[in-house]
Amino acid sequence: MTNYRSQQRFYRILVVVALALLVIMIAAALCVGRYFLPLTAVWQSLVHVAQPINPANNTIVWQLRLPRILGACLIGASLSLSGGAYQSIFQNPLVSPDLLGVTTGAAVGAASAIIWHQNTWLVMICAFVTGLLTVLITVSVPRFIHSHSNLTLVLAGVVVGGFMTAILGLLKYIADPESQLQDIVYWQLGSLEKLNYHTLAMMLPIFVVAGGLLLALRFRLNVLSLSDMEAQTTGINVKWERLLVILCATLLTAAAVAISGTIGWIGLIMPHIAKLLTKQNNQRALPLMAILGAMFLLLVDTLARTISAGEIPIGILTGLIGTPFFIGILAKQRGHLT
């Protein structure tokens, strides 16, 4: 018990440190960019909103950097949370929104909506519906072929994701190259360039509600990671609670995809690090997961917009970091794959 108490204390300190680091990173991200602003200038802009001392600085801080930084935090936290939720629900450490095909599925919905009618809400709804449909198809493949190993689910995700990529290709083929194609390609690569307060405000309720629900359900996620039979006899409604978690996780992914395109790997890497730090307990890992996800995407996005004159799509950077990490997890998991 004494050990347990010290663990609890360690965990609390961890969350506080992570939050403090996130605040420092936000401050740093407000400073850096194509035009460097010293911290004092950023602070002046943040404090003097009504009567700006330097209007140009205010525009940079309030209109260009802040929405993007807030968006990076929200999207990073959402993707990380939904990845962690999927991993628990499917009792499979190898899944994430992108590996289950959800992000590609959501991108198909977004692309269809772009071709059909340009409207952010419609893009969001279509992204959600196709994202959910994709996860349901992916999950039913192992059931259909009566093979429940971790590897089957991952392979099903790859196959269904491939199918969705094909549909996305078809949509790109029929899209108007003058206007629609560009938008679709933007979605596929993933970028926070087009984020603004308007799109953020639209998605904020979804992030808050679905993310809040997942955080509130974090103990249930522990119970759901028992075998179905055990979870059921523990007194929870496995079917409904699992569905609720899948809906929240998919909603988070779809909302993220609808405003930032497909950003891979965060949903795989961050939950792993959070679980490593909290001894795998979702109850403690989930809040940390959200903070780490926010930190990671903020870091990657800040790199994407600062390391070169042009902007590097985020998907490229997360892919470069994510692939070796995934191989590392595979190596650790090799005994449990079949």
Next chain:
Amino acid sequence: MTTLKTQQLFYNFPGNKTGLQAVDLQIQSSQILAILGRNGIGKSTLLRLLLGLLTPKSGQVLVDGQAVTNLSPKQRATYLALVPQMGSVQTLPYNVLDYLLLGCAANMGLFSQPRPADRQRALALLTELGCQALCDLNCQQLSGGQLQLVTIAKALMQQPKILLLDEPTAALDYKNQRQIIQLLQRLAKQGLGIILTTHDPNQAILLDDQVALIDGSGRLTSGQMIEMITTDKLQQIYETALQVDYLPSCQRLVCTMSA
């Protein structure tokens, strides 16, 4: 006083293979019922039927007069708790105390987290079972006997009226078998009803209470241990030559395979 009983329970295995037929059994608080039968005869299936996890072809399972399939999972969990044969505990990376807390789920709201009081209760339970030293260990570090104790403790966290155990002693050495058997007897004395499956008649002899035998056609007969554990009946159940004798040096019946 809680009563769990079945009325003319029929169940067919997938592929319409005949499973359990006309099963009538009854158990109440403070009783221990050991269900004996060959491997693959439907002992675990019967437990699942009792828990309402499977729907019988006909007949029903009644807990205090209510059909178990009509109860919500939450209500069911306040009556019945399961200790599965291969619990997921081995694959779970939680520490023992966190694992035990999973048993509180039935008494908690959808969005609530375990409270310090729940942790105290888990700790008290571990102390009662004599394994308070395990509370900080990771489940993956435990031995087979410790795993079984911890899984039972998690089921007890549900505060059930009847505990169902699937082959609780199957993988254990003698000392651990005795420990589990004595624990079950102590729990029964405290008022818990206990149903367990086993393929070893000696376990039923040691528990010395109710025994149910499932024969090759899926029919179940039950009664007191002394009536049920006989050479004839067991030979019929296991379809092999075996012998039940009173062994004075052990001061109990012993079932052994004949040469």
